[in-house]
Amino acid sequence: MQSIEQCDVVVVGAGAAGLMAAIWAGRTHPGRSIVLLDGARKIGAKILVAGGGRCNVTHFEVDPKKYAGSTKSAISKVLRRFDVPETTQFFSELGVDLKREETGKLFPTTDSARDVVDALLRAVEEANIRIQFPRRVESVGSTSTGFFVEGPWGRMECGQLVLATGGKSLPKSGSDGKGFDFVRSFGHHVTETFPALVPLNLPKSDPICQLSGITLPTTIRLHSSTGKHIIEFTNSTLCTHFGLSGPSVLDISRYYLDSKSKDSGAYLSINWLPSKTRNDLDLEIQALGHRSVRKYLRHCSLAERLVNMLFTYCDLDLEVMGDQLQRTERRKLVQAATEMRLNITGNRGYTFAEVTAGGVPLNELNVDRMESRNCPGLYLCGEVCDVDGPIGGFNFQWAWASGYVVGTSLR
């Protein structure tokens, strides 16, 4: 017969949110028996890969308006409880000083994600948390006095249960969406989930795929089927053999996929010259006179391969001069350079997505405590909630802040 262990608190999931919840639970309630369980063989997989192995811990300016999912006011309420200066201080006290880069992103001064994981694990130990892994939880439920969690390793019973099981992105890290089944079993809703911060695919034959390896600043715009401008992101864009990636594309991906599910005609366009409008470029080409259009676009910092692609796309002779362009040709080129419609065929899926959009809506929680409204004693934090942010450290900040609220709010 398998053993039944008893403890005060079980935290399921030792990602950023679960580690934070456990550390603050231990610090706030010394003497309680707190167990942190994770199904993974190694702790902190996502922290280790974040920011290309440097871990973009947070952002200098975390504006709640930049998050999507639940209401801005609910997200803001949680973020205010553990803000960026507190995050910086918390890590500094753990021996991980953060530095701010030009983009506003904060990284460890050592550029080492390993240092972040090691510091968190030291803090877990100092807070007297019993961390156990690999211990995958297969089922959860209520008992007369609290909750149980079970797996092939046995059963554990506790007074309070924290679910910090993440979303579905990077499933090989252990976050495969099982936590969504757990929250549903306690009566919570899970809003539609889909990959966010995810690269987008183009048909193999798309001329953009031939630009593989080119990185440049662009503006990517989302339009409704009627052409209405919904949202845009200007940032670095990476052309790849499968389509498009880079911050601008990752940031718009969740809005695009969301719009597309409601309005099948929604589409994206790209401005390869983000500092120019269609009108600007039109006037500039008209003013070229008998000068080379191709050289002009090269002078605007467009890579040669990209300029050639635009000319082929518009059926233009590479040597054409400004005054040799017919009006319709000029308009076509201007449109391709500043408002090229993207023929997106899909996305790279959860394996390549940095986060999951969707989850438990915050209105089902008392956000002062991140405690379930319909199941007292059950707490949620991190990506299992319906909150996702742009790239730049926003998603970790949500994990740190919501984990902190849970850890300090246990009864």
Ligand SMILES: Cc1cc2nc3c(=O)[nH]c(=O)nc-3n(C[C@H](O)[C@H](O)[C@H](O)COP(=O)(O)OP(=O)(O)OC[C@H]3O[C@@H](n4cnc5c(N)ncnc54)[C@H](O)[C@@H]3O)c2cc1C
């Ligand atoms: C490649 C990549 C790069 C990223 N870079 C950044 C970045 O630089 N900055 C940033 O802010 N964000 C970044 N993110 C997003 C960020 O990593 C996540 O938003 C954050 O890790 C979410 O934390 P979490 O604790 O909620 O979930 P997770 O980190 O997913 O942790 C959940 C944990 O629960 C465990 N678990 C799940 N189900 C079970 C179960 N049934 N039993 C036991 N354990 C279970 C998993 O093993 C996992 O350890 C990146 C994500 C990826 C994939």
